[in-house]
Amino acid sequence: MRSTSCREIAEDILRRCVAGKPPKYLPRTLTEDPCAPALFSVLVEGLADRFEPSLCDAYVRLFSQAIAQVTGTDPSALVSRYEWVRRPRKLTANPKRVFVLSRITLGADVAVTSVLLAAAKQRFKRARIALAGPQKNYELFAKDARIHHARVDYGRGTLRERLAAAEELKALVAEPDCVVIDPDSRLTQLGLLPVCPDDRYYLFESRAYGAESDKSLPELASDWAAETLGIAGAKPYIAVAAVKAAAPIQAPYITVSLGVGENPAKRVADPFEEQLLALLAKTELPICIDKGAGGAEAERVERAVERSGATVTFWEGSFAGFASVIAASKLYVGYDSAGQHIAAACGVPLISIFAGFPAPRMFERWRPVGPNFQVIRVDRPDAAETIERVREALARADFPA
Secondary structure (H helix, E strand, C coil): CHHHHHHHHHHHHHHHHHHHCCCCCCHHHCCCHHHHHHHHHHHHHHCCCCCHHHHHHHHHHHHHHHHHHCCCCCCCCCCHHHHHHCCCCCCCCCCCEEEEEEEHHHHHHHHHHHHHHHHHHHHHHCEEEEECCHHHHHCCCCCCCCCCEEECCCCCHHHHHHHHHHHHHHCCCCCEEEEEEECHHHCCCCCCCCCCHHHEECCCCCCCCCCCCCCCCCHHHHHHHHHCCCCCCCCCCCEEEECCCCCCCCCCCCEECCCCCHHHCCCCCHHHHHHHHHHCCCCCCCEECCCCCCCCHHHHHHHHHHHHCEEEEECCCCHHHHHHHHHHCEEEECCHHHHHHHHHHHHCCEEEEECCCCCHHHHHHHCCCCCCHHHHHHHHCCCCHHHHHHHHHHCCCCCCC
């Protein structure tokens, strides 16, 4: 099966779901090993990114079939259970341990998961609180003495390999005196996979919660924490150790990330990136730019720097290390990515270039919200128009170029 045909099948199903005519059955082809990338990146993310309750229902019905085809589980039982756990309810117990699940992507763990960690720390003063997820995600909170690590890795391989993370998690949360708080984690496939008794499991269905509002995800997570945990006002945060760059950066400085998380739609086409760096260089502030995950992304960053003529310091370490660099910066500039959520959590003034969203609701959910945060909504990815809007944003932020 060619990956292109997998993608075509997934795109067709997504179109039908968005049109309000979801298929009754998920094609078995999409659960086969070669189709896993298309199943997740096209169909699952396409349904989730629109933040529509009806598409949550379509996901539950279709993906429960995917799980059943791999595990033999009764899909109707998965759907029935989900209909119960998706309803917010008050958590009145005082357990010895609280597991908050990672959302796997770093930006989501800052924008959403950290809000629930902050609320859990207030609600459960004596409990041992653990973030369940990969090491790189835990590193964002490793300096917080209240937050421990329950390591669960999530592979991005076949469907069977992705589902295996729930079995690993199930073993970690098997003790009776604990609760699990799930912020729509990929570890449970957005709440569909049971990992503990349902009365000890609390799901923040971020794709449908507050559907009538245009609030951002951090605001919705805070509302859910107030409703479920009785803790009002929880906000995003990070707790990372300060690190030194390989080359010293003279403060004050600007941090930049051109990463797009493997989603090229978030980029503005060339020559925007080189023009952006040239514009930032005119502020006469030092620039520190993240090289990202390496490979093609690093090459793209290096090419933009070379063409811009700007003198920059490259960051090539861990993301947690770059988070500490962002936290100490004067201004952050980048696409819609994890970096903007780090800056927002740390109260660092930011300019976010937000492009490639499939629906207006996604923009509303993922945008940073704050008095010093400027979000440039790019409905038409025109390089010249966008660079002028960045120039205006710099002026408003007292960084004239």
